[in-house]
Amino acid sequence: MLTALYRHKRLFPDQKIALVSGDVHLGCAFSVKWPGKGDRPTIYQFTSSAISNRTKKIFTEFLKAPLGLAGKIRLKGGIKVKTRLLDPVKHLENPFGGLNIGMIDVLRNGGSASITLRLVGYEEGATRFRDFFRSRPL
Numbered sequence: 001m002l003t004a005l006y007r008h009k010r011l012f013p014d015q016k017i018a019l020v021s022g023d024v025h026l027g028c029a030f031s032v033k034w035p036g037k038g039d040r041p042t043i044y045q046f047t048s049s050a051i052s053n054r055t056k057k058i059f060t061e062f063l064k065a066p067l068g069l070a071g072k073i074r075l076k077g078g079i080k081v082k083t084r085l086l087d088p089v090k091h092l093e094n095p096f097g098g099l100n101i102g103m104i105d106v107l108r109n110g111g112s113a114s115i116t117l118r119l120v121g122y123e124e125g126a127t128r129f130r131d132f133f134r135s136r137p138l
Contacts, residue, residue, distance in 0.1 A: 016113065032045060047102070
Protein backbone atom coordinates (compact mmCIF):
# COMPACT_ATOMS: atom_id res chain seq x y z
CA MET A 1 0.00 0.00 0.00
CA LEU A 2 2.81 2.44 0.84
CA THR A 3 4.41 1.75 -2.54
CA ALA A 4 1.15 2.66 -4.31
CA LEU A 5 0.85 5.83 -2.21
CA TYR A 6 4.45 6.72 -3.03
CA ARG A 7 3.76 6.44 -6.77
CA HIS A 8 0.57 8.47 -6.45
CA LYS A 9 2.28 11.19 -4.43
CA ARG A 10 5.09 11.43 -7.01
CA LEU A 11 2.47 11.95 -9.76
CA PHE A 12 0.41 14.44 -7.72
CA PRO A 13 2.88 16.17 -5.36
CA ASP A 14 0.48 18.95 -4.35
CA GLN A 15 -2.15 16.56 -2.98
CA LYS A 16 -2.24 16.01 0.78
CA ILE A 17 -2.57 12.36 1.79
CA ALA A 18 -3.57 11.39 5.32
CA LEU A 19 -4.29 7.80 6.32
CA VAL A 20 -7.00 7.97 8.97
CA SER A 21 -7.90 5.32 11.54
CA GLY A 22 -9.25 5.10 15.04
CA ASP A 23 -10.13 3.22 18.20
CA VAL A 24 -6.63 2.07 19.07
CA HIS A 25 -6.60 3.55 22.61
CA LEU A 26 -4.24 6.38 21.65
CA GLY A 27 -4.50 9.37 19.38
CA CYS A 28 -1.39 10.25 17.39
CA ALA A 29 -0.10 11.79 14.17
CA PHE A 30 2.92 10.69 12.13
CA SER A 31 4.70 11.83 9.03
CA VAL A 32 5.92 9.21 6.57
CA LYS A 33 8.79 10.35 4.31
CA TRP A 34 10.76 8.58 1.64
CA PRO A 35 14.51 9.06 1.92
CA GLY A 36 16.57 10.68 -0.78
CA LYS A 37 17.63 14.02 -2.12
CA GLY A 38 15.37 16.74 -3.43
CA ASP A 39 11.60 16.74 -3.15
CA ARG A 40 10.63 13.70 -1.08
CA PRO A 41 6.97 12.74 -0.92
CA THR A 42 5.38 12.99 2.52
CA ILE A 43 2.13 11.45 3.67
CA TYR A 44 0.55 11.50 7.12
CA GLN A 45 -0.99 8.89 9.39
CA PHE A 46 -3.59 10.16 11.84
CA THR A 47 -5.25 8.03 14.50
CA SER A 48 -7.84 8.97 17.10
CA SER A 49 -8.66 6.93 20.19
CA ALA A 50 -11.96 5.75 21.53
CA ILE A 51 -14.47 8.48 22.45
CA SER A 52 -16.48 6.50 25.00
CA ASN A 53 -14.23 3.92 26.66
CA ARG A 54 -11.64 5.52 28.93
CA THR A 55 -8.36 3.61 29.10
CA LYS A 56 -6.46 3.50 32.39
CA LYS A 57 -3.60 6.02 32.53
CA ILE A 58 -0.92 3.37 33.13
CA PHE A 59 -2.05 1.45 30.02
CA THR A 60 -1.94 4.53 27.79
CA GLU A 61 1.55 5.40 29.08
CA PHE A 62 2.64 1.84 28.26
CA LEU A 63 1.23 2.19 24.72
CA LYS A 64 3.04 5.51 24.14
CA ALA A 65 6.55 4.08 24.65
CA PRO A 66 7.07 2.32 21.29
CA LEU A 67 5.63 5.26 19.32
CA GLY A 68 8.61 7.43 20.18
CA LEU A 69 10.88 4.69 18.84
CA ALA A 70 9.19 4.54 15.43
CA GLY A 71 11.76 5.26 12.79
CA LYS A 72 12.08 3.22 9.62
CA ILE A 73 9.94 0.81 7.66
CA ARG A 74 11.48 -1.29 4.89
CA LEU A 75 9.25 -1.79 1.85
CA LYS A 76 9.38 -4.50 -0.79
CA GLY A 77 12.29 -3.77 -3.10
CA GLY A 78 14.46 -2.42 -0.29
CA ILE A 79 12.90 1.06 -0.13
CA LYS A 80 12.97 2.51 3.38
CA VAL A 81 10.54 5.11 4.66
CA LYS A 82 11.15 7.29 7.71
CA THR A 83 8.36 7.81 10.20
CA ARG A 84 8.22 10.27 13.06
CA LEU A 85 5.66 11.70 15.40
CA LEU A 86 4.56 15.17 14.33
CA ASP A 87 5.52 17.94 16.71
CA PRO A 88 2.45 19.48 18.33
CA VAL A 89 2.01 23.23 18.41
CA LYS A 90 2.49 24.91 21.80
CA HIS A 91 2.42 22.59 24.81
CA LEU A 92 0.02 19.99 23.40
CA GLU A 93 0.57 16.19 23.31
CA ASN A 94 1.39 13.66 20.59
CA PRO A 95 0.51 10.92 21.29
CA PHE A 96 -2.50 11.64 23.48
CA GLY A 97 -4.04 8.90 25.63
CA GLY A 98 -7.31 10.48 26.79
CA LEU A 99 -10.73 10.32 25.18
CA ASN A 100 -10.73 12.24 21.91
CA ILE A 101 -12.02 12.59 18.40
CA GLY A 102 -9.83 13.30 15.38
CA MET A 103 -10.52 16.43 13.35
CA ILE A 104 -8.97 17.40 10.03
CA ASP A 105 -9.23 21.09 9.19
CA VAL A 106 -8.83 21.90 5.50
CA LEU A 107 -7.87 25.44 4.53
CA ARG A 108 -8.22 26.15 0.83
CA ASN A 109 -6.06 28.83 -0.72
CA GLY A 110 -6.92 29.13 -4.41
CA GLY A 111 -5.93 25.90 -6.14
CA SER A 112 -4.04 24.49 -3.16
CA ALA A 113 -4.94 23.53 0.40
CA SER A 114 -3.29 22.87 3.74
CA ILE A 115 -4.52 20.54 6.46
CA THR A 116 -4.26 20.69 10.24
CA LEU A 117 -4.68 17.53 12.31
CA ARG A 118 -6.35 17.90 15.72
CA LEU A 119 -7.28 15.61 18.61
CA VAL A 120 -10.17 17.17 20.50
CA GLY A 121 -11.30 15.93 23.91
CA TYR A 122 -12.17 16.94 27.42
CA GLU A 123 -10.70 16.58 30.87
CA GLU A 124 -12.63 14.88 33.66
CA GLY A 125 -15.18 17.33 35.05
CA ALA A 126 -14.65 19.88 32.27
CA THR A 127 -17.64 21.42 30.54
CA ARG A 128 -15.85 22.38 27.32
CA PHE A 129 -13.86 20.46 24.75
CA ARG A 130 -10.34 21.55 23.85
CA ASP A 131 -7.46 20.59 21.57
CA PHE A 132 -5.07 18.12 23.16
CA PHE A 133 -3.04 17.85 19.94
CA ARG A 134 -2.83 20.19 16.96
CA SER A 135 -0.31 20.00 14.15
CA ARG A 136 1.10 22.95 12.31
CA PRO A 137 -0.51 23.43 8.87
CA LEU A 138 0.68 20.61 6.60
